[in-house]
Amino acid sequence: MEKVLVISEHEGGRLRRHTLSAVAFAAKVAAESGGRFEILVLGEGMGEVAGELRSYGAAAILVGDHADLRHPVADKHGWMIARIARERGATMVVAAASTFSKDILPRSAALMDAGMLSDVVGISMTGGEAEFKRIMFAGNVIATVKLDGAVRFLTVRSAAFVHPVPGADVSPVVELSVPVSELPSLIEYGSREVRVTGRPDPTEARVVVSGGRGVKNAEDFERLIGGLADAFGGAAGSSRALVDAGIVPNSLQVGQTGKIVAPDLYVAVGISGAIQHMAGMKDTKVIVAINKDPDAPIFEVADFGIVGDAYQLVPELIEKVKAK
């Protein structure tokens, strides 16, 4: 009988969609173990986010709403999560894998002397005990792992757990008190750079078009990669090479140490296919590679490969995708 606590993630007062993959995970665990799950919302002005989460079958939506929790700083949020997990008697604490959860959850886990698994892609309940699957060695090894202890912490890959369909708004909202004077105060939040593009995040799009070193500069990236992404109504991404070169922001990096994506369609433009890049996209349904080098390793994972100059092929592709 598992009691799962889902940690929601939000930005600018809006729920991050990938939270729903953690909800899907929790619902599955609750159903298979005869247990239940609750969702925690920490922040300031969280009414809307909490309201939206009421329709997924959680036993309760727990809300810690306070100005001191406005920014997701690890000391305060990590402490709150551990405290609430303890109070609610949680046996599992789960969030969607992201820089938010990876920053904060290990901190809460250690405060509870709990083990943690990152980037879980599967769970099975065998004889009442949970066994988890996770990826190691840049996508080359799948490990089946058990976690001992009274409470276990997990982040799950959003692409591995299908978002649930909302039902009726039935989960009760429970306001929690925030013990402000006890909150640690080791970290002071400064600022967050504002996102400039109107495109979706690569982890949340059905189509991702990524550019690599084959794209020479920021204008070309916007015209070719951005242009093709727009034609598909998708997101733009990149290899590490373009982030290092300062051509695109870090938030676009796809790979082992960047974002892990698994869209319906991934188009790799001028990307060679290093192990670290492929670890971030090879669970995509359909991969297209555009590269002038016929021996580029990216072709080994591509469903459709086309050898040639991206500067000629991509504008033509944009035209023809738009033409319908």
Next chain:
Amino acid sequence: MMKILVALKRVPDPDTRIRVKEGVLDLDGVKFAVNPFDAIALEQAIRMREQLGDVEVVVVSIGTGDCVEQLRLGLAMGADRALLISGAEAPDSLSVARILADVYRRERPDLVLMGKQAIDDDSNQAGQMLAALLGIGQATFVSKIELVDGRSSACCARETDGGIETITVRLPAVVTTDLRLNEPRYVSLPGIMKARKKPLEEIQLTDPTLKAPARTRVLKLESPPPRKAGIRVRTVDELVEKLRNEAKVI
């Protein structure tokens, strides 16, 4: 005098493809390296010493005698001294954090620099767990560090999913590095010569609480199913046709 502790993990070379053979990792002939993110952490520590002068850089690795190779590399890059923690198993992040907390209490550094993740198990937890056990602050995925307020705090730029975020964390703190923080220097021949004379101390762990069993138990390792081979198309028209009618993704 400021002291910086840098944790170095021995990992398979990042460009080798690790395989599973009959349920176990096939590490035959695999070369080992310092985890790339840890090398970035060490580079940062050395740069801070070059900039500030009175800084001691201590590298630490948990493991068997094999890790001496990575510690020597750290010394050759420019660390002042090295610690090898042996006699302890560190199979998961919580065990690593517990052991490093013990090292921290012996060394009392002002700053702990670590990689944001190790490229073998990709857990991305040890630094955060260490900070929690010590009750000190943390800054993860850092691409820029600046000491402020008379070296009592660090102003850090963090690479988050939404873009760059800045926070200021009070020292002592744990800072974990991201790729854009710096490009680690190559080890020079004189560096290797000098490293031979630098102190490398082995510490046998005896504290039984540090040998607490790990929370994680690996039951099985397997290879992911291979992707089925794709095809080459010659023209953009052919590609669009395949995507529309065969793959049905547009």
